[in-house]
Amino acid sequence: MSSSPSSPGSRTTRRAFLATLAIGGAGLSAGAYTRYAEPTWLEVSEIPIDPAIFPAPSGLRILHLSDLHFGPHVSLELIERAVELGLAQRPDLIALTGDFVTGRLRETEAYAAVLRRLSAVAPTFACLGNHDAIVAAGPVGEIARTAAVMGLLRLAQIDVLVNETREVAVRGGRLKVSGLGDLWTGQNHPARCLTPIRGPGRESLPHLLLNHNPDARLAAMPYHWDLMLCGHTHGGQVGVPGLAEWIAPVRDKSHIEGLRKRAGRLIHITRGVGSLYGVRFWCRPQVSLLVVG
């Protein structure tokens, strides 16, 4: 027996159909937002830094960008907007904490021109990430990728620190800047550039440490530094509790994003600018500005 248009059976079927449409529409909207809206919706975050822990000149402004991931899913246009937003914060010092590419480096000259805008304004330092020397590419690919990214950064007049330390004059004071090699690619060697802690005293200069993967902080804890800047996690890329922790590629899930205080030192993990696979949900790409004092 068939139902008439106004029969109870017909109303139930219509409600189920409308509910399916609503759920499907919401799913499509969330998917479109995750793929096409949020990955390019940059957020500027200002993070105060305690001068008792990092005794740099008062008011020092450090721009922290990470995980630019120029490649199939991240455009140079997005990176340039991040650079412009960062420069609008009037930084005294700029730190880039690795993963400059996804896959093979392309458009080197154009990419270098965008990054050179940073070094033209303030002393700019970088460390490398796992994607800049990806192990999966094999020994030949690894070397080729690293050389290409190092070449890009040199072209952009950015000082790349691979287990190296510099002294820099900023805002009427001096500080040390060190950069470690990447953990996953076996290049993380803090002993090559940091001084072991042997007693209660601290170094004479405030010490900023660039280190792509926050898990690598454990190896750096026996050495002098005051403020560590990391990326790598992309904040988990999906800001859903439980899922972000599962996705973020770190052992220590308490260091996925934000500022942490550990053993009298500070560790800042930025969500980064780019992403993998071009998706972000409730975890916007970030331009981080750290301000001392």
Ligand SMILES: [Fe+2]
């Ligand atoms: Fe990354």
